[in-house]
Amino acid sequence: MKIIIIGLGNFGSSLAVYLTETGNEVIGVDNKMEKVDRLKDTIAHTVCMDATNEMAYEAVPLKNADIAVIAIGENEGATIIATAIIKKLSKAKIISRSLSAIHDTVLHAMGIEIIVHPEQEFAEALAKKINLKSMINNFELDPYHSISEIKALPEFEGKTLQEIDFRNEYNLNIITIIRKEVKTTLFGTRQSLGKVMGAVNKDTVVIANDVLVVFGANKDIAKFCSME
Amino acid sequence: MKIIIIGLGNFGSSLAVYLTETGNEVIGVDNKMEKVDRLKDTIAHTVCMDATNEMAYEAVPLKNADIAVIAIGENEGATIIATAIIKKLSKAKIISRSLSAIHDTVLHAMGIEIIVHPEQEFAEALAKKINLKSMINNFELDPYHSISEIKALPEFEGKTLQEIDFRNEYNLNIITIIRKEVKTTLFGTRQSLGKVMGAVNKDTVVIANDVLVVFGANKDIAKFCSME
Numbered sequence: 001m002k003i004i005i006i007g008l009g010n011f012g013s014s015l016a017v018y019l020t021e022t023g024n025e026v027i028g029v030d031n032k033m034e035k036v037d038r039l040k041d042t043i044a045h046t047v048c049m050d051a052t053n054e055m056a057y058e059a060v061p062l063k064n065a066d067i068a069v070i071a072i073g074e075n076e077g078a079t080i081i082a083t084a085i086i087k088k089l090s091k092a093k094i095i096s097r098s099l100s101a102i103h104d105t106v107l108h109a110m111g112i113e114i115i116v117h118p119e120q121e122f123a124e125a126l127a128k129k130i131n132l133k134s135m136i137n138n139f140e141l142d143p144y145h146s147i148s149e150i151k152a153l154p155e156f157e158g159k160t161l162q163e164i165d166f167r168n169e170y171n172l173n174i175i176t177i178i179r180k181e182v183k184t185t186l187f188g189t190r191q192s193l194g195k196v197m198g199a200v201n202k203d204t205v206v207i208a209n210d211v212l213v214v215f216g217a218n219k220d221i222a223k224f225c226s227m228e
Numbered sequence: 229m230k231i232i233i234i235g236l237g238n239f240g241s242s243l244a245v246y247l248t249e250t251g252n253e254v255i256g257v258d259n260k261m262e263k264v265d266r267l268k269d270t271i272a273h274t275v276c277m278d279a280t281n282e283m284a285y286e287a288v289p290l291k292n293a294d295i296a297v298i299a300i301g302e303n304e305g306a307t308i309i310a311t312a313i314i315k316k317l318s319k320a321k322i323i324s325r326s327l328s329a330i331h332d333t334v335l336h337a338m339g340i341e342i343i344v345h346p347e348q349e350f351a352e353a354l355a356k357k358i359n360l361k362s363m364i365n366n367f368e369l370d371p372y373h374s375i376s377e378i379k380a381l382p383e384f385e386g387k388t389l390q391e392i393d394f395r396n397e398y399n400l401n402i403i404t405i406i407r408k409e410v411k412t413t414l415f416g417t418r419q420s421l422g423k424v425m426g427a428v429n430k431d432t433v434v435i436a437n438d439v440l441v442v443f444g445a446n447k448d449i450a451k452f453c454s455m456e
Contacts, residue, residue, distance in 0.1 A: 011347035018355035067358060119239035122346035127246035139367035139375060141406060141441060145424035147367060147375055173427060175403055175443050178369060196373035199401060213369060215403050
């Protein structure tokens with residue numbers, strides 16, 4: 001796909017690199033020459049220009065773009081104007097980064113379908129992990145249900161999933177197990193890597209340090225996590 | 229818990245607010261008065277100070293803190309120095325934001341256990357969603373396995389899960405189904421909200437616009453998503 005990214009800060013440049021590495025033709029735009037320079041050998045095209053100036057877009061192949069991502073990170077006004085210009089000039093699917101609640105309101109009113117909040121969404125996920133100490137990772141499906149990675153309780157060790165009887169005991173469904181492998185890094189610090197076991201069944205035995213991937217209601221997950 | 233957050237930009241301030249809303253005592257620190265002022269009625273304590281000056285920490289109750297988050301977003305040097313000072317002065321669990329690969333290396337060498345990359349991690353997740361067009365949301369369990377939200381194919385409509393026979397046909401396990409409800413917003417735009425069905429069984433019937441939550445190998449998920 002041809003993807004235009006406006007704004008090459010931490011978020012925009014990471015996105016540009018990932019999308020290039022996975023086979024897309026990425027065009028990166030920023031008004032700071034040093035940001036453009038840093039990516040010029042990595043992604044397909046880079047353009048240094050003011051994204052709030054409609055005339056400047058003659059240098060950008062907007063017509064053929066499949067997706068345009070407005071990834072500007074500091075300036076709400078600039079983000080809104082760049083979004084409006086791109087909506088006018090191209091048929092690309094638009095993904096716009098929002099920096100505040102009022103910014104959300106404007107983007108919604110403009111009919112932008114995909115609105116992203118990189119730092120806020122990451123902060124929310126991290127806050128949840130901090131609050132539920134034994135929850136390692138969490139994937140929210142709707143406001144009431146999640147898939148969570150939780151540490152196995154000590155009393156599970158050596159038992160089969162049938163013996164633990166997760167569904168009846170805790171009202172949670174086990175999807176799979178992540179088994180830890182501990183490695184020592186170059187710096188001498190120990191890093192633990194998880195390996196997914198694939199589909200599990202009633203005879204699968206839980207061992208120490210296993211991480212269980214479970215699906216259930218948030219309240220049941222929180223209840224389980226508070227038992228540690 | 230008592231949590232100290234150094235750096236109140238988009239990421240640090242969102243984290244401070246979420247953690248306060250969920251019952252923690254949050255102390256926020258920034259060297260810009262306007263950022264401190266914005267949060268002073270929302271979180272428990274705010275301090276305007278230079279986090280790279282060890283003397284300044286007398287104003288911060290570091291000794292009693294359970295967790296310290298270094299959330300500075302622009303300056304690698306300042307982040308590293310603030311992390312080192314806090315590691316020296318307190319026993320709090322440290323979560324440090326990294327801004328680059330070299331920054332990662334330094335934090336690893338300092339023995340910091342939890343290193344986060346808000347914008348990069350979000351960018352990686354977004355790049356995956358863009359690449360797999362029919363994949364709506366993705367939760368990676370290890371480099372080879374994910375849980376993904378995928379759109380039901382048109383031919384699934386009206387069939388039961390047993391008839392679709394997901395496990396044998398596509399090598400994927402269905403965890404649950406998210407059923408869409410479409411609402412019109414105040415601005416007249418249509419917003420679709422998903423509702424999780426809870427546990428599903430072989431007799432559950434798939435309808436149009438259902439989103440299936442599946443677990444499997446990345447290659448099998450990618451294969452399914454490319455069939456659309």
